[in-house]
Amino acid sequence: MKRSSAQRVLRDVASKVLQNYRDVVGVQSAVLFSADGFELASYAADEAAAARLAAIGSSLAALGSAISAEAGLDEFERTTIESKSGTVTIMRVGDDGAMSLAVVAGRNAVLGQLLWATQRCSQALAAAVHT
Amino acid sequence: MTAPEEGEFKIVFTGPMGAGKTTAIAAISEVEPVRTEVDNSDRENHEKEYTTVGFDFGRITLPGGHPVRLYGTPGQARFRFMWSILGRGAAGVIILLDATRADALEQLDLFVDAFLPLVPPGAIVVGIGRNAEPGAVATDAFATRMEARGLVAPVLTIDAREPRDVRLLVHTLTCILESRVPAGACA
Numbered sequence: 001m002k003r004s005s006a007q008r009v010l011r012d013v014a015s016k017v018l019q020n021y022r023d024v025v026g027v028q029s030a031v032l033f034s035a036d037g038f039e040l041a042s043y044a045a046d047e048a049a050a051a052r053l054a055a056i057g058s059s060l061a062a063l064g065s066a067i068s069a070e071a072g073l074d075e076f077e078r079t080t081i082e083s084k085s086g087t088v089t090i091m092r093v094g095d096d097g098a099m100s101l102a103v104v105a106g107r108n109a110v111l112g113q114l115l116w117a118t119q120r121c122s123q124a125l126a127a128a129v130h131t
Numbered sequence: 132m133t134a135p136e137e138g139e140f141k142i143v144f145t146g147p148m149g150a151g152k153t154t155a156i157a158a159i160s161e162v163e164p165v166r167t168e169v170d171n172s173d174r175e176n177h178e179k180e181y182t183t184v185g186f187d188f189g190r191i192t193l194p195g196g197h198p199v200r201l202y203g204t205p206g207q208a209r210f211r212f213m214w215s216i217l218g219r220g221a222a223g224v225i226i227l228l229d230a231t232r233a234d235a236l237e238q239l240d241l242f243v244d245a246f247l248p249l250v251p252p253g254a255i256v257v258g259i260g261r262n263a264e265p266g267a268v269a270t271d272a273f274a275t276r277m278e279a280r281g282l283v284a285p286v287l288t289i290d291a292r293e294p295r296d297v298r299l300l301v302h303t304l305t306c307i308l309e310s311r312v313p314a315g316a317c318a
Contacts (some may be wrong), residue, residue, distance in 0.1 A: 035169035036182050037209060055184075055209040062167035062185040070165070101177060 007040065013128045014041035017121060024117045026109025028086070032103045032125060033057055040099065057102035060090050065097070080115070085129065087111065091118050094126040101125065141200045143217050143306060144187070145246060147238045148206035151170060151260050151291025153187050155227060156203045158294045159301070160189025164201075184210060186217055191298075201301075211245065218249030223304045227258045227291060230267035235259075236276050239243035243282065248304050251311065255282070256304045258289040258296075 016031050021027040021043050029045035033054035042050040064076035075097065081088040086106045095100040101122055105114050133295070144152040157164050167185030171177060187203030202217045212216065218224070224246045228235050239257065257277070262270050278281045285303050289296035 004236045033254060035184070036172050037184055037207075052207065052212075054210060058169065058184045059205070059210065060185075061169070062169055066167050066185060067166055098172075115183060 011041045011130060014125055015043070017124045017128055018043035020121060020124075021103070021117070023106075024105075024109070024114060026086075026105045026107070026114065027117075028104045028106055029053070030104070030121075031057065033060060033100060033102065035061065035098055036101070037042065050073070053102050053104070057090050059102045061092065064090065078118075080111070081105055089115070091117065091122050093122045099125070099129070139198045139200065140222040140308075141202060141220060142301060143221045143224045143246070143250075144201065144203040144227060145207060145214065145217075145224055147229070147232070147242075148177055148182055149232075150206060150227040150229050152203040152206065152227055153183050155225075155289075155291040155297045155300075156187045156189040156201050156216050157256075158292055159191050159297045160201060161192060162190050164189040174288050175267075182207070187214060191301065195303075199301065199305070208241070214245050215249065218246055220307055221250050221254075223254030223256070224250050224286055224302050225256050225258055225304060227260060227289075228273070230259050230262040230270070231264050232268075235268045235270060239273055239276055240280075242278070243280070247282075251308075253283070253311070254304065255284040256300055256307070257284055257286045257290070259286060260289055260291055264290045 011094045018030050018041055021030050030043040031039050031045055031053045032041045033039050035058055037055040037058035039050040039054035045053060059078060064079050068076045076092060078091045089103045091101050093101050103118050144155055146152060153166060153168060153204050165188040168183050170182040171182040183205045189201040190198060192198050204214050204217050226242045228238055257273055259270050259273055261267060270286060270288055277284050287300060289300060
């Protein structure tokens with residue numbers, strides 16, 4: 001299987017894209033993960049944290065798809081978990097549902113700016129991965 | 132009223148990836164089950180096309196008229212956080228295992244360890260699939276393994292695709308629950 005070399009390329013490309021979060025106020029970490037919960041690339045998250053975020057993020061994305069379908073909506077695109085001390089946003093990357101992005105941000109983040117940056121990042125990742 | 136009906140309870144299907152949890156719930160649910168299956172990208176460890184990452188949900192009615200909610204967990208250990216979420220408030224757990232996996236007994240230990248603290252004492256039933264295939268772990272070995280740790284649990288051989296087999300698992304579990312509830316909550 002070519003999985004490992006293909007993954008390394010993906011990791012390198014996606015890691016570069018995720019570096020853009022350095023310029024977004026309040027972002028603490030970000031992880032790109034497969035639909036079945038494997039981390040593919042990360043920003044400012046150690047390996048263990050990235051693995052946990054990937055697993056939980058994939059459950060949330062799957063539940064997002066399930067509730068969208070249940071409600072008769074289109075495919076899941078994004079969900080934001082809000083707490084007093086910050087937010088976690090899960091956004092789908094690409095059209096095939098194979099990957100999603102989780103972004104953890106602190107209270108100092110501006111939600112609109114964060115979502116916009118995440119949209120941009122998701123598009124850049126989808127483009128990078130599919131070329 | 133949208134509150135749970137009188138006597139309605141929840142049963143959790145758990146066990147490793149590929150043991151048949153999603154299949155078992157789909158086999159007996161009276162409503163279209165909720166599934167959260169996605170593409171499995173880990174084909175080196177499992178030749179399975181899809182894998183559950185959230186949970187399965189279905190519903191059946193027992194012969195006495197009591198509705199039961201069926202929840203299926205993800206099987207991979209990295210989704211362990213879902214096990215405790217789904218195990219909360221469960222009346223009992225059904226552990227499904229694939230006897231052809233060389234580590235089937237270790238998997239039994241793993242899921243017993245995870246769910247023993249979450250369910251009432253004794254509310255565990257074990258379902259063994261693919262027990263007749265070459266190289267399968269002997270069915271007795273699972274019961275022996277449970278006994279060795281001081282636990283008594285019915286161990287049944289099943290085909291998760293067979294509604295009759297899956298119903299038998301649920302029925303066995305509800306019999307255990309019934310015997311523990313003095314007021315006869317179950318018919």
